[in-house]
Amino acid sequence: MGQMSKKNYSYTFLIPAALIYGILFLLPTILSFFFSMTWWTLTDWEFIGFENFMTFFKEPSLKIGFKNTLLYAFLTSGLKVVFGLLLGTFLSSKIKTKGFLRSMIFFPNLLSNVAVGIAFASMMHPSKGIINAGLSAIGIKGPDWLGDPRIALLSVILVDVWRGVGIATVIYIAGIMSIPRQYYEALMIDGGNKWQSFLHITVPLSRPAMNTVIILSLIGGLRSFDLVWVLTKGGPGFTTDLLASIVYKQYSAGFYGLSTAGNVMLFIAVAIIAFPLYMFLTKSEVDL
Amino acid sequence: MSKKHIISLLVCIIMLVGIVAGCSSKTSTDSNTNSNEPDVTTPAEQNDETNETADETSDTPAEPVTVSLLIDNQAELSGIEAVIDAIEEKFNISTEIDLRPGGDESDNVVKTRLATGDMADLCFYNSGSLFMALNPPEHFVDLTDEPYMDTIDESFKLTVTVDGRVYGIPSGTAIAGAWLYNKKIYEELGLSIPKTWEQLMDNCEQIKEAGITPVLASYRDSWTAQLILLADYYNVHAQLPTFAEDYTANKAKFSTTPIALRGFEKLQEVHTRGFLNQDFLATTYEDALKMLAEGEGAHYPMLSFALPVIAENYPDKIDDIGLFAQPGDSEDTYGLTVWMPGGVYLNKHSEHVDALKKWAEFYVSREGIDVYMSAQKPQGPFAIKGIELPDDVWPAVKDTTAYFDAGNTAPALEFISPLKGPNLPQICVEVGSGITSPKAGAEAYDADVEKQAKQLNLPGW
Numbered sequence: 001m002g003q004m005s006k007k008n009y010s011y012t013f014l015i016p017a018a019l020i021y022g023i024l025f026l027l028p029t030i031l032s033f034f035f036s037m038t039w040w041t042l043t044d045w046e047f048i049g050f051e052n053f054m055t056f057f058k059e060p061s062l063k064i065g066f067k068n069t070l071l072y073a074f075l076t077s078g079l080k081v082v083f084g085l086l087l088g089t090f091l092s093s094k095i096k097t098k099g100f101l102r103s104m105i106f107f108p109n110l111l112s113n114v115a116v117g118i119a120f121a122s123m124m125h126p127s128k129g130i131i132n133a134g135l136s137a138i139g140i141k142g143p144d145w146l147g148d149p150r151i152a153l154l155s156v157i158l159v160d161v162w163r164g165v166g167i168a169t170v171i172y173i174a175g176i177m178s179i180p181r182q183y184y185e186a187l188m189i190d191g192g193n194k195w196q197s198f199l200h201i202t203v204p205l206s207r208p209a210m211n212t213v214i215i216l217s218l219i220g221g222l223r224s225f226d227l228v229w230v231l232t233k234g235g236p237g238f239t240t241d242l243l244a245s246i247v248y249k250q251y252s253a254g255f256y257g258l259s260t261a262g263n264v265m266l267f268i269a270v271a272i273i274a275f276p277l278y279m280f281l282t283k284s285e286v287d288l
Numbered sequence: 289m290s291k292k293h294i295i296s297l298l299v300c301i302i303m304l305v306g307i308v309a310g311c312s313s314k315t316s317t318d319s320n321t322n323s324n325e326p327d328v329t330t331p332a333e334q335n336d337e338t339n340e341t342a343d344e345t346s347d348t349p350a351e352p353v354t355v356s357l358l359i360d361n362q363a364e365l366s367g368i369e370a371v372i373d374a375i376e377e378k379f380n381i382s383t384e385i386d387l388r389p390g391g392d393e394s395d396n397v398v399k400t401r402l403a404t405g406d407m408a409d410l411c412f413y414n415s416g417s418l419f420m421a422l423n424p425p426e427h428f429v430d431l432t433d434e435p436y437m438d439t440i441d442e443s444f445k446l447t448v449t450v451d452g453r454v455y456g457i458p459s460g461t462a463i464a465g466a467w468l469y470n471k472k473i474y475e476e477l478g479l480s481i482p483k484t485w486e487q488l489m490d491n492c493e494q495i496k497e498a499g500i501t502p503v504l505a506s507y508r509d510s511w512t513a514q515l516i517l518l519a520d521y522y523n524v525h526a527q528l529p530t531f532a533e534d535y536t537a538n539k540a541k542f543s544t545t546p547i548a549l550r551g552f553e554k555l556q557e558v559h560t561r562g563f564l565n566q567d568f569l570a571t572t573y574e575d576a577l578k579m580l581a582e583g584e585g586a587h588y589p590m591l592s593f594a595l596p597v598i599a600e601n602y603p604d605k606i607d608d609i610g611l612f613a614q615p616g617d618s619e620d621t622y623g624l625t626v627w628m629p630g631g632v633y634l635n636k637h638s639e640h641v642d643a644l645k646k647w648a649e650f651y652v653s654r655e656g657i658d659v660y661m662s663a664q665k666p667q668g669p670f671a672i673k674g675i676e677l678p679d680d681v682w683p684a685v686k687d688t689t690a691y692f693d694a695g696n697t698a699p700a701l702e703f704i705s706p707l708k709g710p711n712l713p714q715i716c717v718e719v720g721s722g723i724t725s726p727k728a729g730a731e732a733y734d735a736d737v738e739k740q741a742k743q744l745n746l747p748g749w
Contacts, residue, residue: 060732126567127567233510235510237718237721239723249710252395253395253739254421254710254743
């Protein structure tokens with residue numbers, strides 16, 4: 001038994017997993033790169049080069065789609081980072097109803113996006129919805145949350161943050177709990193106050209948690225689809241269309257090659273944003 | 289090789305075989321679904337016998353066969369169910385109804401099920417452009433030579449014909465794309481049926497002054513936003529009879545043909561003149577029907593398939609609802625844009641094709657239609673020759689048939705051209721709510737249509 005067979009020995013164990021991964025993940029990915037360059041009817045195809053990509057770029061709604069997707073991803077991610085940190089700090093302090101509050105914050109995560117969407121769509125109805133009914137009770141005329149093209153996307157973003165902030169909070173709590181007590185004690189001995197302990201210990205030392213939250217919510221935001229589809233279907237008109245909903249509409253119209261091209265572009269966009277960001281974030285982490 | 293090596297190798301082989309076996313058994317079920325329907329309860333051999341005996345003696349009830357039927361969940365089913373019961377009694381063919389979502393998602397479900405070989409035996413689906421996009425010869429039984437084909441209306445046949453072969457039978461009645469209106473409001477205000485767009489706008493102005501919403505819009509369900517544009521096609525056709533042909537051949541565009549552009553302009557005009565209900569972007573189809581029936585709104589541009597919904601939810605109000613065609617700019621050309629019935633298509637890969645053919649034959653026979661009408665009131669004329677509607681139909685249906693009797697009808701554009709851009713609902717919402725101008729909307733739609741034409745591989749694009 002030489003050096004080679006010893007090496008190969010461990011690889012044999014990888015074969016089953018590699019096959020499953022290859023057939024179910026790698027193969028479709030490679031095929032999608034191919035089919036994105038074809039005119040495709042599911043039964044028949046013809047190679048047409050980059051024409052699908054050209055058509056996709058000429059799509060008037062695509063510009064809105066790209067802008068909306070970036071806005072959606074960065075805004076939901078940013079809000080989750082801020083609210084998650086605040087809630088996480090609050091919920092890892094010594095308060096009595098900690099357990100109850102933690103479950104409350106996490107609860108929306110257990111609901112399906114579709115259920116959340118349907119509930120919010122009815123609550124955000126401009127005249128019959130509970131939100132505007134509440135607002136009018138205190139004398140404010142609420143806007144048409146999902147129908148006004150200027151704020152429809154923001155409404156969807158708020159719902160997404162409401163639903164997703166629980167996960168961010170839980171990650172932050174885990175991060176904050178793992179900060180050794182000694183740092184806080186040292187700061188107290190030096191005469192520091194609560195605000196300083198938050199700013200100079202909690203924030204920098206929960207960086208790993210923050211990075212996880214940023215990456216998770218950013219990627220989640222970039223490929224987000226279900227919530228916006230249930231709430232507005234990309235409407236009114238195209239004002240809340242995201243890349244994923246544009247791709248879905250192309251698919252349901254039967255433009256299979258075109259929608260595959262859209263997915264490839266979504267893949268590239270996510271990769272371009274996520275990889276450098278990940279590198280940057282992990283580099284600037286502080287060791288405990 | 290040591291024992292360990294051999295064991296690990298064996299484990300690997302077993303796992304591999306497991307995967308391959310898993311895959312292959314999956315593919316074999318897939319290919320099964322291609323040829324047989326999974327819902328079928330009778331064993332295959334028995335069915336073959338059934339079909340043979342059924343061929344020889346078609347009148348005596350044969351061995352039981354179960355076929356599946358895919359239909360959208362918004363369709364009114366009582367008529368179809370009555371026919372299904374009659375068919376089971378007569379031919380011993382029982383039918384299992386398989387519901388699919390309607391509206392925006394319906395294309396998705398039908399196309400995906402066709403592509404994966406999972407289509408039901410009978411498929412209820414639109415005729416016209418949506419049907420053409422399914423690549424019918426690949427999936428459905430050619431019905432051209434069936435004996436009953438002579439009784440089917442020619443204009444319907446055109447909407448289910450590909451390369452000279454007919455692939456479907458009408459699934460129900462023809463309906464109108466028109467303005468439903470509340471007759472009580474018209475009576476109270478002493479208004480008369482408008483024959484031009486200008487008269488219609490004057491009526492709306494008077495209704496608005498009376499404190500009633502003149503035009504109902506339900507753009508939360510974006511498909512409903514298309515009605516004013518699509519129902520204007522009679523006027524386009526009257527002025528430019530060759531528009532459909534030129535449009536399909538890439539020689540005419542919505543944005544550059546003034547009469548076609550009028551549809552987009554009308555869509556915007558009802559908004560800019562303040563005729564729409566409050567919150568029209570949050571209003572749904574059901575909301576709008578309720579408002580129309582209860583007299584909160586005077587007009588609702590809609591397809592007349594809304595009538596059974598009104599009849600079911602507001603039975604005492606259905607007699608208040610009338611219908612008139614969307615008028616053009618001149619009284620000389622006044623007529624109704626008609627939606628052909630949807631089609632029933634027979635799955636070519638079903639193992640019960642003979643039973644399906646009998647099913648279809650009964651469905652369009654006079655007996656079948658009588659059974660249908662005994663359970664469900666018609667929404668318009670049937671696309672079958674020699675069928676008269678009873679006298680007790682709803683007033684709006686009488687209004688519809690009057691246009692047919694006078695010969696003032698034209699099928700909607702989507703029935704004579706395979707082109708209908710998939711983004712039209714959203715574009716119409718944009719134009720109808722003032723986000724974009726009619727001209728820009730028409731240009732966006734032309735670009736949308738171009739994609740559709742390329743996907744269909746039409747000549748000239």
